[in-house]
Amino acid sequence: MNFPILSTLIFLPLLSSFFIFLSKDKKNNFSSIYISLFSSLATFLLSLFLWYSLDVNTADFQFIEEKSWINNFIKFKLGVDGISILFIVLTAFITPICILSCINSVKDRVKEFLIAILVLETFMIGVFCSLDLVIFYLFFEAGLIPMFLIIGVWGGSRRVYSAFKFFLFTLLGSVLMLAAIIVIYWLTGTTDITQIYEIKIPKEYQNLLWLAFLSSFAVKMPMWPVHTWLPDAHVEAPTAGSVILAAILLKMAGYGFLRFSIPMFPFASEFFTPLIYSLSIIAIIYTSLVALMQDDMKKLIAYSSVAHMGYVTLGIFTFTKQGIEGSIFQMISHGLISAALFLCVGVVYDRLHSRLISTYGGLVNYLPKYSFLFLVFALAALGLPGTTGFLGEFLILTGTFQKSYLAAMLATVGVVLGAAYMLWLTKRVIFGVVNNSEIKTLKDVNKSETIMLATLAFFVIFFGFYPAPLMETFNVSVNNLIENYQLALNTR
Amino acid sequence: MINNLNILLPEIFLSLSIFTILMLGVFIKKSFNIIFNLSSLILILTIAIILNNPNHEEKIFLDSFIRDAFSNYFKILILISSLFVLNSSKNFITDNKLDKFEYPIIILLSILGMFFMVSANDLILFYLGLELQSLSLYILASIDRDNLRSSESGIKYFVLSALSSGLLLYGCSLLYGFTGSTNFDLIADQLNKENFGAVFAMVFILVGLAFKISAVPFHMWTPDVYEGAPTSITNYFAVVPKIAGLALLIKFMLIPFSNILLEWQTIIIFISIASMILGAVAAIVQKNIKRLLAYSSIGHVGYALAGVATGAISGYESAIFYISIYVIMNTGAFSCLYLLKKDGQYKENISDLSGISKKHPLLAMSFLIILFSLAGIPPLGGFFAKFYVFMSVLEKEMYTLAIIGLLTTVISAFYYLKIIKIIYFDEKKLSFDHVKNPAISGTILISCTLLITFFLYPSFLDNIVNSLFVN
Numbered sequence: 001m002n003f004p005i006l007s008t009l010i011f012l013p014l015l016s017s018f019f020i021f022l023s024k025d026k027k028n029n030f031s032s033i034y035i036s037l038f039s040s041l042a043t044f045l046l047s048l049f050l051w052y053s054l055d056v057n058t059a060d061f062q063f064i065e066e067k068s069w070i071n072n073f074i075k076f077k078l079g080v081d082g083i084s085i086l087f088i089v090l091t092a093f094i095t096p097i098c099i100l101s102c103i104n105s106v107k108d109r110v111k112e113f114l115i116a117i118l119v120l121e122t123f124m125i126g127v128f129c130s131l132d133l134v135i136f137y138l139f140f141e142a143g144l145i146p147m148f149l150i151i152g153v154w155g156g157s158r159r160v161y162s163a164f165k166f167f168l169f170t171l172l173g174s175v176l177m178l179a180a181i182i183v184i185y186w187l188t189g190t191t192d193i194t195q196i197y198e199i200k201i202p203k204e205y206q207n208l209l210w211l212a213f214l215s216s217f218a219v220k221m222p223m224w225p226v227h228t229w230l231p232d233a234h235v236e237a238p239t240a241g242s243v244i245l246a247a248i249l250l251k252m253a254g255y256g257f258l259r260f261s262i263p264m265f266p267f268a269s270e271f272f273t274p275l276i277y278s279l280s281i282i283a284i285i286y287t288s289l290v291a292l293m294q295d296d297m298k299k300l301i302a303y304s305s306v307a308h309m310g311y312v313t314l315g316i317f318t319f320t321k322q323g324i325e326g327s328i329f330q331m332i333s334h335g336l337i338s339a340a341l342f343l344c345v346g347v348v349y350d351r352l353h354s355r356l357i358s359t360y361g362g363l364v365n366y367l368p369k370y371s372f373l374f375l376v377f378a379l380a381a382l383g384l385p386g387t388t389g390f391l392g393e394f395l396i397l398t399g400t401f402q403k404s405y406l407a408a409m410l411a412t413v414g415v416v417l418g419a420a421y422m423l424w425l426t427k428r429v430i431f432g433v434v435n436n437s438e439i440k441t442l443k444d445v446n447k448s449e450t451i452m453l454a455t456l457a458f459f460v461i462f463f464g465f466y467p468a469p470l471m472e473t474f475n476v477s478v479n480n481l482i483e484n485y486q487l488a489l490n491t492r
Numbered sequence: 493m494i495n496n497l498n499i500l501l502p503e504i505f506l507s508l509s510i511f512t513i514l515m516l517g518v519f520i521k522k523s524f525n526i527i528f529n530l531s532s533l534i535l536i537l538t539i540a541i542i543l544n545n546p547n548h549e550e551k552i553f554l555d556s557f558i559r560d561a562f563s564n565y566f567k568i569l570i571l572i573s574s575l576f577v578l579n580s581s582k583n584f585i586t587d588n589k590l591d592k593f594e595y596p597i598i599i600l601l602s603i604l605g606m607f608f609m610v611s612a613n614d615l616i617l618f619y620l621g622l623e624l625q626s627l628s629l630y631i632l633a634s635i636d637r638d639n640l641r642s643s644e645s646g647i648k649y650f651v652l653s654a655l656s657s658g659l660l661l662y663g664c665s666l667l668y669g670f671t672g673s674t675n676f677d678l679i680a681d682q683l684n685k686e687n688f689g690a691v692f693a694m695v696f697i698l699v700g701l702a703f704k705i706s707a708v709p710f711h712m713w714t715p716d717v718y719e720g721a722p723t724s725i726t727n728y729f730a731v732v733p734k735i736a737g738l739a740l741l742i743k744f745m746l747i748p749f750s751n752i753l754l755e756w757q758t759i760i761i762f763i764s765i766a767s768m769i770l771g772a773v774a775a776i777v778q779k780n781i782k783r784l785l786a787y788s789s790i791g792h793v794g795y796a797l798a799g800v801a802t803g804a805i806s807g808y809e810s811a812i813f814y815i816s817i818y819v820i821m822n823t824g825a826f827s828c829l830y831l832l833k834k835d836g837q838y839k840e841n842i843s844d845l846s847g848i849s850k851k852h853p854l855l856a857m858s859f860l861i862i863l864f865s866l867a868g869i870p871p872l873g874g875f876f877a878k879f880y881v882f883m884s885v886l887e888k889e890m891y892t893l894a895i896i897g898l899l900t901t902v903i904s905a906f907y908y909l910k911i912i913k914i915i916y917f918d919e920k921k922l923s924f925d926h927v928k929n930p931a932i933s934g935t936i937l938i939s940c941t942l943l944i945t946f947f948l949y950p951s952f953l954d955n956i957v958n959s960l961f962v963n
Contacts, residue, residue, distance in 0.1 A: 018597040071951045071958070087947040112853075134879075138947065143863055148909070152917045153849075160917055171905055173867075178879075182886045182894075312669060 004049060004065050006078040008087070010126050012043050013095070018116035020111060028111040033103060036114040040096040040100075040121065045214050047092035047125075049066040051085050056473050059480030061131060061194060074191055077131040080122040082132045082477035083308070085327060086470060087128045087248075087255055090335045094247045095121045099238035101343055102450065105239045105350050106154060113154060117240060120146040124248050129253060133181045136260075140252060141174055147241070147249065155236040162229075162236035173219035180212035183386075196264055203267050210268030213261050220253035223282040223313060227306045234302035235355070239346030240297065246305050246338035248387070250330045254312045258324070263481065266488035269317065276317040277407045283310030284414035291421045296355050300425055301338060304381060307414060308334045314411060315396035319485055323399025324478050329470060330392025331401075333380075333463070339387055340377045340456040344370070349450050351442050357425065362434035365443045371430045373453045380460045382422040383415060387464040495522065496552045499559050502541045503607050505598075506957040509534045517593035524591040528582065531596035534676050535575045535603075539547025542567050547959075555675055556614035562960045563811075566610040566767050568740040573731050573819045574603055578934040581724030581829040583927065584838065588722055590636055596637075599728065602628035606736035613747070615664045618740070622660070622704070626653055627708050629733065631719045644669035645720025650712045651704065658701025666693035667748075679748040691755050697744065698759055705737035706767035707797060711790050718786035723838060726782050727826035730789050731819050738815050742808045745800065753803045760801040767794030772903040778909075785825060788866060791904055792818050798897055799881040802888045809957045810880040816953060817865075817877040820835055824862045824937065830932050831855055833925045842911060856915050858936045865943045868901050869910040873946035880954075 016039030054062055063077035069076040080088065098117055106113050125147070126139030144167055152163035154473065185191050188199045201209065219226045230250075234242050262269050284307050290304035315327030347370060348363070349355055357378075364371040380387035391414060400408040407456065434440065463470060468482045497504065513530050517523045542564055549560040578599060585591050588606035605628060608621025630653065634646020668674055670689040671682035683690050703710040718726045749756050771791020778784040796818070799811030831852075832839040851858035878901065885894045946953075 069950065071954050131528075138875075141870045141875075145869060149911075152913060159836055160913055164906070164913070167909060168902060168906060170901045172899075175901055177881065177892055179886065179898055182879075182883050185883070257797065464744075 005046065006065055006080065007411075008065050009043060009092075009188060010040060010048050010078075010122055010129060010199050013118040013121040013125075014047070016041075017115045017122075020115050020118070023111075029114075029466075032111045032114050033099065034071075036099050036118055037096060039118065040092070040099055043121070043125075044096060044480040045264040046091075047089045050080065051089050051473070054080065054082070054473070056082055057476060059477045064131070073185070074134050075132060075304050076135060077192055078129045079131045080129060080136075080196075082474040083258055083481075084128045084255065086328065086332055086473060088125055090251070090332055091121060091128065093122045094243060094335065094339055097343070097456070100241050100448050100452050101243065101346060102238075102240045104446070105346055109153065112239075113150070116146040116150050117244070117331055118213050120150070120244060122343045124244075124252075124374055125454070127252050131183065131193055133170055133196075133260075137174070137181055138317075140256075141171070142172055143249065143252075147245065150241040150244075151233055151237045154177050154238040154241070157236075158491060159231070161237045162232040164231040165229045168221065168301065169219050169226065170216075173216040173226070173329055176212040177216035178485075179433040191195075193260070193264070197484070200439075206265040206268035207271060207298055210261060210272060213256070213265075214272075217253040217256045217261070217278075220256070221250060221313065222253075222306060222308050223279050223309070224286060227283065227287065230306060231302040234305075235296060236297045238467065239342060239349070242342040243339045246301075246342055250309060251264070251335060254309070254316065254331050257313070257316050258328070258481065262319075262485055266485050269319075269485075270489060272319050273319075277404065279408045280310040280314040281407055283307060284314070284411055285417065286415035287415050289390065290422065292417070295357050297357055297425065297429070298342070298355050298455065299342045300357075300421060301345065302384055304418065304421065305334070305338055307418060308338075308381075309410065310414070311393055313397050314407065318396075318399040318403045319344075319484060320399040320402050321478060322395045322402070324481065325471065325474065326395025326397075326399055328474055328478070329388070329467065330396060333388030333392045333460070333471060336460050337377055337380045337387075340453060340460070341381060343449075343452055343456070344374045344377060347445060347453075348442075350436060357428050359436055360429045360439065361436065362430075364430050364438065365434060366439055366442055369450065370445045372410065373445070373457055374424060374430055376457045377453075378422045378426045380464070382419040384394040385464075388467070390395065391464065391467055440466060449461050495769075498555065499545075499550050499552055501545065502538050503604065503611075505541055506534065506538055506604050506607065507599065509537075510604065511599060513600075513647045514597055517597065522691050523593045524586075524595075527593040528578075528591075528596050531600055532575060532579060534600065535571050535578070538914070539568060539571045539575075542571070551613060553676060554614075554699055556617045557608075557611055558613040559611060561962070562739075562743075563611045565956065565960055566735060567607055567766070569816060569819060570603060570606050571608075571934055572737050573735065573823055574599060574728070576823050576935045577724075577727050577731055577826070578680060578693065579931040580830060581895075582931060583929050584722070587833070587836065587838070588636065589740060589962055590722060590724070592635070594631075595635060598628045598631050602632070603732070606895070607731070609767040610739045610743070612740075612743075615668065615676075615679075619661060620759045621722045622740075623657065624943060625733065625736065626657060626704075629653075631723050632728065632926045633717055633950065635725060636722050639722075641720040642722060644716040647821055647849075649717045656700045656703035656710065659696050663693045663696025663700065666696065672763075676743075676747040680750055682750065685816055686826075691752060694749055694752065694756060695759065699743050699754070701737060701744070701762045702763055705734055705741070705793050706786075707763045707793050708790060709769075711767070711770070714790060715783045715786040717875070719780055719783045719791075719840075723782065723826065723829055723840070727823070728828075730785060730826065731822050733875070734789070735815055736802075737821060738793075738811060741797075741800060742811065745803065746808070748863055757803045759800055760797055761890070761893055764797035764801050765792050765893065767791060767793075767797060768897055770902040772907075774902065775907045778907075779842055780840050781829065781841055781845075781911075784842065784911075785822070788904070788907075789818075789822065793898065794900075795878060795881050795897060798830075798893055801893065802884050804870045804884065805961050806887060807881075807884040809961060810884040812957050812960065813880045813953060814825070814877040816957070817873045817943075820876060820939050820942050821862055821865050824858065826934055827932050827935040827939070828855060828859055830864065831924065831927050834922055835925070844922055845863075845911065845914050846918040846922070848922075848924070850920050851923040858940050859915055860912060861940045861943055863908045863912055867905040869905070871944075871947040873943040876946060876950050880959070883954075904916075 064079040065321040123143040130136040287306040315323040547561040606627030612618035636642035706714040775787035865872035868878040
């Protein structure tokens with residue numbers, strides 16, 4: 001197939017953002033919203049088509065596009081396999097939801113907001129498509145610009161602090177990765193990752209390079225102790241910003257571990273496994289405890305994200321089929337659930353302009369539809385069987401038990417804590433007595449909010465009962481990843 | 493003989509036209525506009541002449557003047573950037589009553605000086621070119637002679653620069669004494685590591701050159717002169733002399749000092765690291781935007797020098813790459829300053845930019861693109877400049893230099909972000925006059941478009957820069 005489907009997927013949002021930039025409308029920004037909604041839905045359909053036409057029985061990269069880019073040493077190379085396709089579909093799925101959500105929540109400078117979201121979508125899809133380290137870095141870093149503006153321009157009261165913290169933390173982590181990428185180029189003579197997989201990086205360099213990559217991924221993931229930017233960024237970002245941040249930006253790091261750290265540096269990955277286990281366990285237990293104490297809903301969900309990402313890193317570094325598959329599943333599931341939870345917070349925030357838990361209570365009496373949806377997502381987040389949240393955690397724990405009893409036991413404690421803070425949050429927000437008289441005047445979810453939340457709820461439950469479509473997609477690729485990893489370790 | 497003059501054609505054309513328009517300027521009353529437009533025309537014609545000139549290497553006048561792809565590239569870069577700088581600053585010049593006909597003529601004279609600098613293959617010719625350029629720059633710095641700050645900056649620049657020229661001359665004479673020649677090629681043959689006196693001379697020459705490109709620790713004049721001189725002059729200072737200075741530095745490493753590279757490298761590494769750190773840290777506390785750009789330019793010179801410090805062709809290429817993109821970014825950044833006009837006054841404080849994104853969305857967006865590019869965030873042009881430099885630095889396994897460079901990138905990102913924060917996140921304070929000037933908006937548009945679309949085909953500049961070192 002000669003049609004450059006991946007480039008189209010990447011540059012379609014960018015192109016439409018250019019049209020929005022040129023469009024002129026005084027009233028309500030209707031044309032901007034329609035253009036962006038239309039183009040993001042087109043991107044979504046295209047990504048579904050890509051998923052449909054992907055051959056899942058092979059672990060090779062497919063739909064490869066290769067163009068000479070910087071003279072003869074760096075190529076603009078794109079391609080997808082069973083792992084990355086799901087993240088692309090997730091990105092393309094979440095973006096239209098974000099655009100829908102901004103109809104209700106963004107009142108100021110809507111046009112610029114939509115441009116920022118679409119440009120961000122381009123960069124995010126680019127990250128998951130790129131098969132060249134430099135191209136990957138380019139898209140990985142470029143995402144900082146629109147996200148910085150989304151937090152800073154449309155954020156809450158402490159937006160400046162949060163935006164700076166987000167930007168500088170991520171940049172500091174990433175520049176070391178850039179240095180590592182250049183060193184890899186001088187070691188192997190290429191930045192094309194399929195070639196690097198073949199060439200294999202000398203063992204003595206692996207540890208340092210792995211740490212340089214970790215510095216970037218740990219910040220992005222975020223792992224304890226560099227997670228502190230996340231709660232700030234989440235709290236201050238507008239709803240759509242939080243959704244993208246939680247649903248997609250955090251997944252880049254997990255994807256990075258799978259695509260780069262493990263296949264390129266198998267020895268270092270094995271060597272540093274205890275480090276990753278410790279950091280993940282600390283993240284799971286510590287941030288769950290911190291989440292218990294929050295009085296701000298967004299902050300609570302942000303800390304729960306850190307804990308959930310702790311499971312992901314734990315699962316990836318078990319190097320077992322269950323662990324890695326569970327991690328990928330957990331990332332997709334967290335992408336859906338956390339997006340939905342932030343949207344839920346956004347719904348009540350648009351009405352009462354407060355994120356404090358104490359403002360609410362007894363919502364079930366006046367907002368029944370909303371309360372039902374909130375409950376679905378809260379239960380999914382704590383891992384109720386029948387939702388996607390359960391499967392991810394279950395597989396990760398299964399994988400971890402094969403490697404380390406201690407780590408698995410401690411991670412299980414996190415499951416209990418997760419149930420505690422989520423249920424307590426639900427109790428205080430949805431149930432209980434109505435303390436605030438303003439709640440009686442609230443309207444239930446409107447049409448666009450229902451569409452967003454119901455779609456997410458449908459997929460959370462659907463894939464919870466029938467995960468096969470997802471599992472089959474990445475099954476062969478994960479097997480291949482583990483085989484290559486074992487092979488590399490055995491040839492020492 | 494006539495063939496030889498062909499090689500010198502751009503310089504001959506430039507000097508003859510300078511004298512012609514000087515005469516015109518004296519005899520025609522209120523001649524600023526005519527002279528200004530004629531100078532632009534001269535710049536364009538000179539570009540055309542150079543483009544017509546073949547690129548293969550030719551040396552004339554006892555091998556003291558060299559014309560090759562390297563010097564032609566730098567000449568064209570100098571001409572194009574001066575053309576944009578001059579035209580975008582015209583409004584500013586007339587608004588501030590700087591519209592004396594000497595203004596464009598002196599700029600042309602300094603360009604002539606730079607031509608000889610980049611083409612010199614001999615210490616004497618190099619020094620003459622440098623002095624012609626410096627003398628013109630002294631006058632330019634104090635061109636607003638009734639303004640205390642401008643005259644002060646001119647005097648400051650003159651005193652310090654004269655001192656550095658003295659050191660440079662001293663170095664040149666030492667070099668002549670130890671090698672017995674002023675010709676670069678002959679010096680290169682004579683020099684070796686045992687020649688201790690020549691190393692001494694090299695240090696003096698390096699001090700002089702570092703002063704001209706305002707590298708730390710010879711940067712002290714930069715912030716004061718940048719702040720004191722009129723913005724249009726600062727714009728010129730920040731862009732054009734840097735190109736010539738860097739070309740000269742590379743040239744010295746390529747030919748005369750190629751045998752004592754190791755000694756020379758150590759010093760450049762130090763200067764580069766010091767410039768990067770000072771440029772990043774000192775800029776954080778600045779309130780005046782011109783002062784901030786002065787420190788930012790010090791930092792950028794540090795990155796370009798990191799490329800030079802590798803002592804390899806790939807490093808020189810990356811430095812040329814860097815300076816070319818630096819020129820695009822800074823021309824755009826200064827052009828934005830010409831739009832900050834309020835009641836006939838040009839604003840220079842960073843706090844005046846507060847919230848301009850609401851009233852002037854396009855200006856704010858241009859600032860955004862240029863500042864992120866200066867900070868080196870992909871996918872903008874500034875990222876590729878840094879990427880190339882770090883590629884060549886890491887090729888030579890100079891890990892300390894690379895790590896310090898990367899960390900200062902993060903520190904300097906902080907103050908660029910601070911300006912963006914003021915533009916986008918803060919409340920509106922001022923709304924500026926509506927300046928409708930195609931030259932300014934055209935310059936900003938070209939610079940932003942180049943920076944945004946650079947990632948589509950980075951090989952373009954890469955190919956040109958690579959071709960400079962083919963022989």
